[in-house]
């Protein structure tokens with residue numbers, strides 16, 4: 031059944047059907063096979079709704095709204111002008127800044143989709159203007175946003191910690207090393223890319239100009255304060271910080287800069303709703319699909335057939351990596367963690383693997399999978415928000431995926447990348 | 458014929474509901490040709506989703522805590538009324554074995570929803586974990602306390618003097634870490650498995666509740682089984698029930714040991730009978746709210762629960 | 772914002788159905804209702820979330836139904852949005868192979884795609900009515916708001932229905948017109964000046 035479903039889905043996808051169709055028809059076929067008819071299709075609807083209900087998803091439309099207000103108003107522009115005044119003269123400076131902004135924003139907001147929107151929408155036009163190729167820009171935004179999974183707070187790690195009975199604080203600390211390593215490698219790639227492609231630099235700005243840029247950005251600098259200070263300072267949950275950003279953006283653009291009016295807000299809210307809908311319907315369809323996979327116990331069957339019980343620790347880690355990578359290519363990461371972790375738990379215990387290391391590796395795979403075709407929430411979000419075709423969005427992804435896979439392999443052979451900080455803090 | 462039955466529950470495989478389910482699976486598979494497939498937390502949806510699936514007969518068995526069943530059977534929320542269950546573990550087993558409310562009144566209510574109530578069992582004493590020491594309701598003043606989205610829990614913590622703050626469970630750890638909230642309640646094993654002790658400093662035993670859960674079968678499925686198959690299931694449930702009570706013996710101690718090992722500076726406070734008194738008095742408000750929500754039928758269950766409690770503690 | 776762009780925005784805002792007579796009026800009405808629901812839903816969500824923070828800090832009391840209200844709104848937004856997205860050709864698809872095909876094949880394929888998608892949406896509309904009925908019969912209520920759970924799902928079948936109709940009309944439009952249409956009024960091909968909807 032798994033094979034038939036995959037064949038149906040990939041065929042429909044390639045033919046150019048709206049992305050929800052392969053997912054929904056694939057699930058529908060699964061329901062039909064499982065229950066011998068259409069009688070139980072109501073539960074496909076149940077699972078679609080279950081997929082879009084989780085409270086943590088509310089942060090996504092809120093950050094989309096705040097980002098859109100900032101981008102159409104003046105806040106985002108002023109913030110970027112400030113950054114440019116400092117890094118505009120460095121080869122790849124803007125790209126590195128974008129990667130860093132994605133990492134930081136993703137780290138605190140906890141939502142990779144929100145990051146794609148919030149950092150991507152103001153920075154993409156600026157990078158295009160600076161001479162970067164669009165496929166590079168899109169791939170950078172999507173992949174750098176996914177570093178967020180590894181940097182605390184990370185909902186993926188919390189769920190892994192609960193399902194596998196692993197210290198969440200230790201997981202959080204262990205994620206920092208690989209997260210920063212990824213940022214460094216992405217930045218290196220950005221600089222190499224900018225050099226090879228000859229992306230022009232701006233002349234180095236004098237300090238007077240830099241100071242003026244900072245002064246211009248004083249008000250918008252409140253956003254990082256609200257997000258970073260608000261979340262780490264215990265004022266807001268990530269969702270609430272998103273709503274606070276909306277409020278602050280409204281105050282700035284309405285009262286301080288007077289750049290937007292009520293009609294603009296209506297239009298921005300509508301466009302936020304539209305983007306939310308086209309992404310969430312895919313999240314819901316993915317949930318229905320993963321229910322079929324889980325109910326039919328397909329992962330158990332597949333893993334049973336490869337004889338994981340006889341493998342050594344490194345081979346087990348490799349199988350785990352590949353399984354989560356493949357799972358997240360098709361299904362929402364949280365669901366993949368919930369379904370697969372209990373299946374692997376006995377063998378992880380049996381070969382005596384460090385559960386914090388396993389959790390870090392899993393989280394990394396989840397990050398890769400969400401940014402890797404064919405299905406990936408962050409890819410969908412980028413398509414919806416930037417209005418670019420699917421092919422254009424994924425064209426530049428390969429080098430980033432290679433870096434991510436490289437770090438995965440490195441983690442299996444050098445676990446200290448993750449465990450060094452953990453051991454320092456807890457052992 | 459050898460059938461495959463599906464059994465979903467609300468916790469991870471290694472938590473109490475998972476231990477119960479695994480024992481049940483073991484018993485059924487040892488004594489028949491049937492197979493049981495287990496679906497832990499989240500693999501087939503949220504608690505409400507697996508309940509619907511069981512009601513429709515897609516799943517044969519489901520474990521849902523009565524508190525969550527409250528959306529369907531309002532009376533089931535009686536398990537959120539504080540101080541209705543014996544705090545002493547030796548009395549607890551007898552209470553569940555003999556309670557008329559549990560063994561006679563609830564099965565009829567579940568049957569109306571297409572469910573065969575097979576058993577209810579305790580999962581462990583509910584403790585508060587907080588940032589600051591709690592010995593009186595006054596200590597909970599201005600404490601933002603995470604509770605599940607349920608009117609009776611909200612009422613309870615309001616009555617206890619806290620600021621009840623409903624929060625999805627995925628956000629609880631982070632919210633405690635960043636001090637958005639300063640307390641939460643859960644059975645001790647859950648505090649251990651979700652690592653709540655990493656982000657709170659005090660564990661307080663108030664004796665106000667023991668987290669209860671229920672295992673059900675789809676009624677049409679169960680009624681359609683032959684007499685001996687039904688007996689097979691009932692026997693497996695009985696064995697698992699006794700197993701879980703045994704497992705519970707010392708579970709709190711084991712959880713507490715693990716917590717202390719991981720976090721030697723954690724503070725454990727067991728309230729004295731005298732210290733519990735003001736919390737017990739607050740429970741009256743919650744009872745009133747429960748009766749307001751559930752009417753005569755709820756009132757009858759509440760009164761029976763009290764009688765059962767008296768019988769068990771005599 | 773430049774004035775040319777503003778004009779373009781206004782033009783796009785005033786969505787006018789291409790359907791004849793009373794059908795056109797209804798269609799235009801639905802489009803307006805959808806965009807209002809989208810905007811209002813998002814704005815309400817922001818207000819609700821902020822109010823919860825204010826309540827917690829200023830009044831020492833959370834809005835205990837805040838989470839349920841947000842869940843209700845997200846369902847509303849999603850299912851109002853899929854119809855709106857269908858109308859404006861904004862559903863995500865992978866068009867690399869499709870784009871490489873000759874025009875005649877593309878047209879035929881688009882008719883197939885739109886018809887299959889429409890049929891799927893109508894089927895889901897039917898199944899979601901079934902689901903809502905079963906939730907309604909169970910009498911399940913939301914714990915905090917104390918309203919029946921099925922209320923928050925009422926928009927779901929309507930969303931599927933409207934989306935299905937949009938795709939069905941797209942199939943018809945492609946069958947009768949010379950050009951190739953992504954939706955009832957969006958021609959295929961991504962424009963460089965991004966489509967404002």
Ligand code: NA
Pocket residue numbers: 136137138139140141178179180181182183184185
């Ligand atoms: Na994060």
Ligand code: NA
Pocket residue numbers: 358359360398399400401402403404405406407
């Ligand atoms: Na993917």
